[in-house]
Amino acid sequence: MSKDKSTVVLTSKRPGLIGSPLTVFKRIRENKKLVKHLIFRDLKVTYHGTLIGWGWTMVEPLALTAVYWLVFSLLRGNDDPIFVLEILLGVLIYGMFSRTLSRTTTSFVGNSGLIKQVAIPREVFLWSIGGFQSLRFLLSILILPPLLLIWDIQLTWTLLCIPLLAIGIQSLAIGLGMIFAIMHVHIRDVSHVVSILTTAGFFLSGVFFGMKHIDKAYHDVFALNPVAVYIELGRALTTGNFDILQTSYIIQAIGFSFLSLLIGCIVFVRHEAQAVKLL
Amino acid sequence: MNAIELESVTLDFPVKTGARYLKEQVTGRFKTQGRRVHLRALDNVDLEISQGEILGIVGPNGAGKSTILRVMAGVYSPDGGVVRTRGKCVLLAGIGTGFQSNLTGRENIRLNGSIMGLSDDEITASMADIIDFSEIPDFIDQPIRTYSMGMKARLGFAIAAHLEPEILLIDEVMAVGDAAFQKKCKERIKEMVSGDTTVVIVSHNMSTVKSFCNRAICIHEGIIHTSGEGVDNAIKAYQRILTEEE
Numbered sequence: 001m002s003k004d005k006s007t008v009v010l011t012s013k014r015p016g017l018i019g020s021p022l023t024v025f026k027r028i029r030e031n032k033k034l035v036k037h038l039i040f041r042d043l044k045v046t047y048h049g050t051l052i053g054w055g056w057t058m059v060e061p062l063a064l065t066a067v068y069w070l071v072f073s074l075l076r077g078n079d080d081p082i083f084v085l086e087i088l089l090g091v092l093i094y095g096m097f098s099r100t101l102s103r104t105t106t107s108f109v110g111n112s113g114l115i116k117q118v119a120i121p122r123e124v125f126l127w128s129i130g131g132f133q134s135l136r137f138l139l140s141i142l143i144l145p146p147l148l149l150i151w152d153i154q155l156t157w158t159l160l161c162i163p164l165l166a167i168g169i170q171s172l173a174i175g176l177g178m179i180f181a182i183m184h185v186h187i188r189d190v191s192h193v194v195s196i197l198t199t200a201g202f203f204l205s206g207v208f209f210g211m212k213h214i215d216k217a218y219h220d221v222f223a224l225n226p227v228a229v230y231i232e233l234g235r236a237l238t239t240g241n242f243d244i245l246q247t248s249y250i251i252q253a254i255g256f257s258f259l260s261l262l263i264g265c266i267v268f269v270r271h272e273a274q275a276v277k278l279l
Numbered sequence: 280m281n282a283i284e285l286e287s288v289t290l291d292f293p294v295k296t297g298a299r300y301l302k303e304q305v306t307g308r309f310k311t312q313g314r315r316v317h318l319r320a321l322d323n324v325d326l327e328i329s330q331g332e333i334l335g336i337v338g339p340n341g342a343g344k345s346t347i348l349r350v351m352a353g354v355y356s357p358d359g360g361v362v363r364t365r366g367k368c369v370l371l372a373g374i375g376t377g378f379q380s381n382l383t384g385r386e387n388i389r390l391n392g393s394i395m396g397l398s399d400d401e402i403t404a405s406m407a408d409i410i411d412f413s414e415i416p417d418f419i420d421q422p423i424r425t426y427s428m429g430m431k432a433r434l435g436f437a438i439a440a441h442l443e444p445e446i447l448l449i450d451e452v453m454a455v456g457d458a459a460f461q462k463k464c465k466e467r468i469k470e471m472v473s474g475d476t477t478v479v480i481v482s483h484n485m486s487t488v489k490s491f492c493n494r495a496i497c498i499h500e501g502i503i504h505t506s507g508e509g510v511d512n513a514i515k516a517y518q519r520i521l522t523e524e525e
Contacts, residue, residue: 007363008363008364008365008368009363010350010361010362010363011356011360011361011362012356012358012359033393033398041379041382041386044382044386045381045382049381115354116354117354117370117372117376117377118352118354119353119354119370120396273356274293276354277291277292277293
């Protein structure tokens, strides 16, 4: 058979360390329409039958804000709106990370019916989950400008950089998810371990507190958790106050995200063919 | 010109649990590598399928028929050897897999078509034909969860029937819907195979294999037992294996 563009050649050979991430990005680029369809499928299915549809992406955080305001401002007597805003940002950013991580972990097994019937790159399932959760987050943060105006907090241009923060945190989540998704096929307990880890992470990532509440001596240790740094970065981008967040922490978190995505791609590409056989 | 080539293709399935039990049951079909045990599903398979050819694959349950089809489709990567396919390849198996119960029939056509490799333009162009073929135009804007199993299967086949692949791999999917719809399905498949499409059909139904195929192979324990012209050799080999197993 002469080899032309339409010829597909399959062997047991897998891409190397550098080739694996490139393979993933190439497959995602080639299947971007399918990723888009899967993102909108999730959006439709999640809010199917509701009165306000995807409007819930904004109503949910608004309701949360009301609860936090009630608890912290009225009951505890802390009338600083910044404090409520910081908790809201922590919940939104951590929610995006944890939902992406837990759903990508189970995505390989969850889509086993399709994976065994159609030869589509399996990465699309994980990346579409990341895309959907990012979209949900971006819709949620649309409530920030009106809230800032109500609380008389100055709007800053740095607020526009929040989508970049989503890229960083989702790279981290998808990278880890690619590793856990493969592990989950071999050991089904992995999804439960991830669930425990994300619950623990909720309390360890500074959702209800910030770097300013921690002794300076422990900042370096706290910053080893990239999710905590991203939450702190989200708060800084919203308020424009970067006093406490060192640039080195941000670079470190971006480095973790890059490394996570790189290792995730390598593990996924090199092991998915064997994992499919276990579905 | 060959549309599909399998060159010394080997495929192993890892066996996670109950290996000792299975080993006792099917002695000789496992190879042990340290603590991991593998079931050899395809053993050094060589096969060439010419463009436009209609090949039938027969064999007893667990022989490797569906596995060889999935290797051709690219669902499974071989552990040894090479698989080459030329042109857009579609596997018809498990009709309607991937349907979302809360989405409407129309939305599922768009989603399923996209999963099957159709572009947005192709889906839009085929939408009316797919709805017409499925014979459920009155329900197409209702959620799939309100459909009967037969309606889902008809919609699934209608999408698959409009994919226009260069290689069509069919795994026991012609028993869809009622007798009238089955006849329609068979006519549609005949239309598809009358062109230049290369078709591989896996079936337990010998009359289906005889009526559609111009060549057949019999596979058993991951090894091709017959090939050659016509379908009779393969059917005889299949019947001989069934007799021996009894």
